[in-house]
Amino acid sequence: MKPKYTQENIDDEKEELEFMKESLLEMDQLSEQTARVLKVFDLRLKSLAKISAPIYKSTEKLARLYVNVGETAISLDNILKFYEASGHDSSIIISGIQQEDLDLYLSTIKRLHEAEQVLSKIKLLSAAQSQKDTEKLITAGHKNVQKYLISKTKKGSKKVDPTNFSFASDIPTINNHELNIIMSLFRKFERYEFHAKYTKDLAICFSEVRSSIAIECLSDLQSSSLDSYNLLNTDQSLNKSDFTAKKNPTTNFLIVEPSAQGQQMSSAQSIYRTYTENFLKVLVCERQLLESTIPKSVLRNSLNVLVNTVYTSLIKASQRICEHLSESIYSNIAAAIEFRSACKDTANSLSKTIDFDSSLKVDLKHIVHSITKPLSSTFSGLIQTLKSTTNKPPVSKSGGIYGPTITAFELIKGIADCKEKVEEILYSLGDGHWNNSSKDMKKDYISAISQMIEMVSKQYSHPGSMFAFQANNFHYISNAIKYSSGLSQFLPSSIITKYETLTGRNRMALKAIWQSSLATFMSSNINSNEKIELFNTSFEKICNDLSSFVIYDPDLRGHLIQDAVDCLVPKYSSFLDENKINRSYLKYPVPAVEKKIDLTYSNKQS
Numbered sequence: 053m054k055p056k057y058t059q060e061n062i063d064d065e066k067e068e069l070e071f072m073k074e075s076l077l078e079m080d081q082l083s084e085q086t087a088r089v090l091k092v093f094d095l096r097l098k099s100l101a102k103i104s105a106p107i108y109k110s111t112e113k114l115a116r117l118y119v120n121v122g123e124t125a126i127s128l129d130n131i132l133k134f135y136e137a138s139g140h141d142s143s144i145i146i147s148g149i150q151q152e153d154l155d156l157y158l159s160t161i162k163r164l165h166e167a168e169q170v171l172s173k174i175k176l177l178s179a180a181q182s183q184k185d186t187e188k189l190i191t192a193g194h195k196n197v198q199k200y201l202i203s204k205t206k207k208g209s210k211k212v213d214p215t216n217f218s219f220a221s222d223i224p225t226i227n228n229h230e231l232n233i234i235m236s237l238f239r240k241f242e243r244y245e246f247h248a249k250y251t252k253d254l255a256i257c258f259s260e261v262r263s264s265i266a267i268e269c270l271s272d273l274q275s276s277s278l279d280s281y282n283l284l285n286t287d288q289s290l291n292k293s294d295f296t297a298k299k300n301p302t303t304n305f306l307i308v309e310p311s312a313q314g315q316q317m318s319s320a321q322s323i324y325r326t327y328t329e330n331f332l333k334v335l336v337c338e339r340q341l342l343e344s345t346i347p348k349s350v351l352r353n354s355l356n357v358l359v360n361t362v363y364t365s366l367i368k369a370s371q372r373i374c375e376h377l378s379e380s381i382y383s384n385i386a387a388a389i390e391f392r393s394a395c396k397d398t399a400n401s402l403s404k405t406i407d408f409d410s411s412l413k414v415d416l417k418h419i420v421h422s423i424t425k426p427l428s429s430t431f432s433g434l435i436q437t438l439k440s441t442t443n444k445p446p447v448s449k450s451g452g453i454y455g456p457t458i459t460a461f462e463l464i465k466g467i468a469d470c471k472e473k474v475e476e477i478l479y480s481l482g483d484g485h486w487n488n489s490s491k492d493m494k495k496d497y498i499s500a501i502s503q504m505i506e507m508v509s510k511q512y513s514h515p516g517s518m519f520a521f522q523a524n525n526f527h528y529i530s531n532a533i534k535y536s537s538g539l540s541q542f543l544p545s546s547i548i549t550k551y552e553t554l555t556g557r558n559r560m561a562l563k564a565i566w567q568s569s570l571a572t573f574m575s576s577n578i579n580s581n582e583k584i585e586l587f588n589t590s591f592e593k594i595c596n597d598l599s600s601f602v603i604y605d606p607d608l609r610g611h612l613i614q615d616a617v618d619c620l621v622p623k624y625s626s627f628l629d630e631n632k633i634n635r636s637y638l639k640y641p642v643p644a645v646e647k648k649i650d651l652t653y654s655n656k657q658s
Contacts, residue, residue: 145189148196152233154240161193162244194250198257201237204230205261211268215326220336225262231345234258238346248349255350256357262341263361266334270362273327274369280323281376281387322390324373328398331366335359335406352409359408367414370395374419381426382434386466392423431493434463438500447511451521451601453528454508460501461532464494468538494543501529502554514597516565520612523558524601526551527608559611563619565594566649570620573627580631587624588639595652609653616649 141160149157168186208230217223226234241251278284338358346354377388399416437443438460447454505525512518530551533539540548569590572583603609625642628635635641640648 142189145193145196149200154237157193157197158240158244161190161197162246164190164193165246194253197237197241198254201234201254201257202261204233204237205258206265208234209262209265211265213272214269214330214334214337215273217333220333221340223334223337225337225341235345242347251347252350252353255346255354258346259342259354259358260361262338263358266338266358266362267365269334270327270331270365273323273330274365277324277327278369278372281373281384283372283376322387322394324391325394325397327369328366328394331362332398332401332405335362335402338362339406355406356409356411359406360411363402363410363412363415367412367416367419370416370419371414374423378423378426381430382437385427385430385434385463388423388427388430389467392420392427395420395423431497434460435497435500438497438504441507444504444508447508447521449600451517451524452604454505454521454525457501457505457525457528460497460504461529464497465532465536465538468494468536468542494539495547498529498533498543498547502526502551505529516562516594516597517601519558519561519565520598520601520603523555523562523612524603524605524608526554526558527605530555531605555608559615562612563615566616567619567623569594570623570627573623580633583627584633584638591620591640591645591648595648599652601653603653613650613653616652617646620649621645 141164144157144160145164164186168190205226208226210224212224214223225231238254241254275284335358339355342351342354342358373391377384377391381388395416399420402416445455505522509518509521509525512521530548533543533548533551569587571590572578572586575583578586603612621642624645627633628638628642638644
C-alpha cells in the first residue's frame, strides 16, 4: 500500500507553510501600521472636530442673525408705516365719510387703532408724538361717524302727531333709505370690532337724536296740558312765589274764582291723560326702533338714555302742574283727582311696558305721592269750610243763587264724576265712615252746603228775604242732584226729597209772610178803610223786600207767585165782598194784587 503523502510532498507543503507564515507576519505588521495610521487619523479627526464645532456654531449664529436682520427690516418697515399712518390717513379722516363709503372710512379708523396700539409699545419720544397724532385722528374719526349718524337720523326723521295713530307700531320713525344706511353702519361697526366704548357712544348718539324727536312729537300735547292749567306762558319762578305768598287755604276756596278746567273736569279723558297715553305710545315705538337697529350689546344702555330723556320732559311738565294744583287744591280738586289718576295709571303702565333703569330722582310715583297728600286732607277740609261761620262772602241783595253754593256744587259734581278715583283716596284715609262708600262723603258734603245756606241767609234783615233766599238755594240743590248723573246715580232719592221738603218749608214761610198783610182784616177796632190802608202798606213793604230778588228757575218762580196769589187773593177778595167795598176806588183791586205779586218775583229776571 502506497503512503498518502511523500516526503517530497511534505517538504513542498512545508515550504508553502513557511511562506504563508512569513506573509501573515508581514500582514500582521502591515495591520499594526494601518491601525497606527488610523489611530493618528482618528486623533486628527477629533482635533478637526474641536476646531470645526465653533466654526459651525458661528455659522449658525450668523444664519440666525441674517434671518433676524431680515425680519427686523420687515418690522421696521411696518413700524415706519405706523409712524406715517397719521399723516397718510389724516386727509380721509378729516374730510369725513364721502359718497356713503363707510367701509373706506371705518377701515381707516381701524388701521389707526392698530397703529396706536403698536406705537404705545415703543418707548421712543418720536413714537409718543406719533401716538398722540394718531389718537387725535381716531377721536376725530369717531366723531365724524357720530355726526354722519346724527345727520342721517335727523334727515330721515320728522315730527308726527302720535294721536293720529292707534298703535305704537303704526307711528312712522325713519324713512327706509336713511334707516337702511343707519342699520348698515351699526352692522359694519360691529364687524370691524371696535372697542365696546365706541359702539356704546355711537348708540347713545342715535338715542339722543331720537329722544329729541320723540319730545318734539309730544310737544304740542305737553303745551296743551300746561295751557289747560294756564301754565303755558307763566314764569315758573314768579308763579311759584305768587302761590307761596297767596296760598289758597281751605277757608278761601268759596271766595276764590274756581278754575273752569278744574271744576268741569269729568271722568272723560283729560288733556293731560291724552298726553301721558301718547307718551307711552311714543316710548314703545322708540323701543321697537332701537331693538331693530342697534346691537344688543348696547341696547339696554341706549334705551335707558332715550326713555330717561323723554321721561324727564314729562316729569318737568307734571311737576309744574302738581305744584299748581297743590297750591290751589280747593279750586282745582276735580282736576287734581284726574291728574293724580292719570299719573298713577301712567306710572303703572310704564313699569309694565318699558324695562329700563330710571336715573330720575323724581318720577311719576313721587308726583302721585305729592298730590295725594293735599288731596287726602281736602275732603274733610271742604266740609269744615262749608260749616264755618267765618270767611263767607256776603249774600247778594238781588238774592238769586248764592255764589258759593254754585261753586261748591260744581265741585262735588266734578268729584262725583271721578267716583272710583275719589274712593281710592278715601279708602287710604282709613276713616270708618267715608272709606265704606264715597256716597257718605257726598251726603255729608251736601248737608254742609245746606247748613251754609241757612247760616248766611241770616244776613238778610227781613224774614221774607231770608225765606226766599233759602227756597231759591234749596231748590237749586234738589235740581242739581236730580239732573247730575254722577250724583243722582250714587245718592238715594231721599236726599232729593229732603231738599224738596226744605224748599217747601220756605215756600210755606213765605206764604205766612204774604198772609201777614191780611192780619188787620180780623181786627174789630179799626174800620174797613183803615184795614185797606194797612193792607196796602204791609203788601207794598213785602213786595219791596222781595222785588230785588232774582228767581232764575221758572218753575220755582211760578210756584212762589202761585203761593202768594193763593194765600192772598181769595181772602182779600172775600174781605172786599163782605165789606161791600167799591173796588173802583181801591189802590190794589184783585187784578192789581195779582199783577203786583207777579212783578215782585219777575221784574228782575235776567
